[in-house]
Amino acid sequence: MNTVVDNGLAPGPESYSAAPLIEALRRILPAHCVLFREEDTRPYECDGLPLYRCLPAAVVLPENEAQVCEVLKLCKRMNVPLVPRGAGTGLSGGALPHARGVLIGLSKLNRIKRVDSEACVAVVEPGVRNLAISEAAAPYGLYYAPDPSSQIACSIGGNVAENAGGVHCLKYGLTVHNVLRVRMVTIEGEVIELGSEAPDAPGVNLLSVFVGSEGMLGIVTEVTVKLVPKPVCAQVVMASFPSVEAAGKAVTQVIAQGIIPAGLEMMDRPSVHMVEPFVKAGYDLDAQAILLCESDGTPEEVAHEIGRIEAVFRAAGSTRCQVSGSEAERLKFWAGRKNAFPAAGRVSPDYYCMDGTIPRRHLARVLTAIEQMEDDYGLRCANVFHAGDGNLHPLIMFDSNKPEEVERADKFGAAILELCVQVGGTVTGEHGVGMEKINQMCVQFTRDELETFTAVKRAFDPPMLLNPEKVIPTLTRCAEYGKMHVHGGEMMFPDLSRF
Template sequence: MPPMSRSVAGIQPDRATLVRRLKNILPVHCLLVEDEDLRPYECDGLTAYREMPLAVCLPENEGQVVDVLRTCHQLGVPVVARGAGTGLSGGAMPHAEGVVLSLARFNRILKVDRDSRTAVVQPGVRNLAVSEAAAPFGLYYAPDPSSQIACTLGGNVAENSGGVHCLKYGLTVHNVLRIRMVSIEGEIFEIGSGAPDAPGYDLLALCIGSEGLLGVVTEVTVKLVPKPELAQVVMASFDDVAQAGDAVAAIIAAGIIPAGLEMMDKPATAAVEPFVKAGYDLDAAAILLCESDGTPEEVAEEIARVRAVLTGCGARDLRVSQSEVERLRFWAGRKAAFPAVGRITPDYYCMDGTIPRKRLAEMLAAIAAMETKYGLRCANVFHAGDGNLHPLIMYDMSKPGDWEKAEAFGAEILELSVALGGSITGEHGVGIEKINQMCVQYATPELETFHAVKAAFDDKRLLNPEKAIPSLHRCAEYGRMHVHRGELKFPDLERF
């Protein structure tokens, strides 16, 4: 792990001054400064990267957020905003010379409106809580990251979170109508609106997925959608992963956009089945889960078409959920894939590349070769509908050198994702984790533009510094160790 502690713009904040100033603006129960209180904040869901902050602020209202940001701006102190800390890219990892701004106490659902199908929530509200609050109206909030019982809307906005249903229902950016955001200077911006668009530039799109680098969100208006009357899932098993990949393309080619389309390879089903007993075919090289939702008529029609396509693609076994209980059981395995893999290995490292679907077989063959190269096992779960692959690299943190191997394994997968025409991250964000791979995905002029955009919002670079967008210096260093894009990084690709 690279050393993270570096001062921003050469300013060395005096901790005592900072704490005194924060004590002036926050009640005593809203400020943590003792080591044992700070410890729980030292990392997010990516536990391999840790850093202790100088202080943790837990404001209870927007005025306090403004005051904390203004104070930090004056003192030149970095600020890392944090929701539930479930992120998987280290985006909420503290800065050693900065404060963590936790939005945990912004946990109120301010309004759920059936007629306009919107909810206004504070950023610390959990994703699933929004759907629960909307359920009495027959509505729900569509983006459903697998951490939805814990992750917050503020974090979802920062990461542009997806989920298993985003091929049909979109990402966070497609489901958020408005945010209220405080700049590092303490200025409040209303971005977007309850109307379908807002005057001026689409700042909503720019801010969603900006990983806490542009502002701190204090309120979110989300779109709610009617809960489908029925959902059914088809489970198909295949003898060959390439065949399963072709089946995904065939479903799309048949004009079907399933509500969910997920694939798991054999190591993944083997890890999951003893844990969840979902009834997965353990002899299959890959299984597909294809969900259809809508009115009963719509679902019946679509399921019939999906069955025909999958049979035509050589599925060796097909099962259609016959009840809600069975549907949830089929999904339970997929949703439990991460913890299930966590049971069979001391540690695992989850990757998040996206690739064009047609390159899937190539990618899986390459990952198999990397397993041999690094001497580590890998299970693959795949949001097949939108090309978002989550390889779970298994390693043992207590074994010297294992983490470094896992990290290199992951980096190679991400760089291959770019080489295959995809991206280093589909939904988990860059954070600190993929900062080097950003140098592979983007060239200097794009990175310079990103830095300039950042400066338009935060010219002292105090909000979540050293995350998401690498410095050109860092890329130059990384480039000396790695061959850059365009220079045939994978000359042996064709043998896969």
């Protein structure tokens, strides 16, 4: 994608010079840890959402916690914005640099410090890849449960920043449910710890405030995560349905029956046709929607639960149910779901992955609305998502070489998010707000709520230098967007009554 969208972070007057900042950084860090030439900083101009691009004044790559502390102290002293970056796989522009600021990459803090098989915890630095934690824990029969589709590349520090989930978050929870302790550095360069390896920690629960704060409150330098025993047995039911309505009903009924699967994912017909030629997972090309529902536990528990799931699916109108007969087949079923994003790259020059969450009972309504929006905006959209917890991931396909398509894709995405809010959901489930959804924050929250969010940030970051101008919109921005949720009045939505 090569289109640049104005992100409001223009460099400003030509007279601005980063030379004093770069000189100061090189006094506290080794020369190879400070990047400032354009050819060196260009790879950091965006994260996984290249709709927004901006070159930072400098990129620093600290090699230890002490260096992180010194960078923060310097940025505060010089009043320089600071943006943290993990592996750069985020999809909301959360790691978009500031033109006059420092981007601090944490990829060199990549040690697994300790795996404690008795306490079932791992202590890792923020640059450790998500999947690497499970690989290190595997000899002990343990693994780290949250598994985003990008787990082979995404880092645990980024997972903490965005409160990442994955296909198994329905049963095992998001990052916030699997992190016990975080060691972080404040804007003053002070190291503090939030949480504890014990079941609870004294004082206010600031750990839950920090996880998902998108780099606005401090910089992670160490994370203690919970490990869980690897299930003895796991199987997946792959079920076909004649309509998204029938599939949505099946999702609701599974949960209503008291079944909490390890994973419950939905793919609509366009996504199935996009993925199957790429992965050859054995998906039913005649289905209007398919569900992947996994059960794990002992062989007896799995057999019993799989039987109940199949019965629910058949009662909801499933036309085909196939249970994985081996571990290889189970992984093949999931490979299709986890490779949906790269599969989109085979059928479209570009795609825009949205991330909204809705009550499960509205799945059919929202998917039908998205199908109608395809006609409104003249763009194709495939839906693949965490159906069990209502976390949608519509993939809007467009060509970034056509500016009018970029604009339509942006408006299409905004309409989906605002529909999510209208039916009682939220603008994000696991990708974060970043730059992408900052306007939709004006739709979801009142003026008083946004001011409270700002007060929390200011308590951690008084000079407001950490990842500024993202996540929490200003009231002026909301007024300009024209969608402010006015206290005591009606929330303003686009006309979505036909949906």
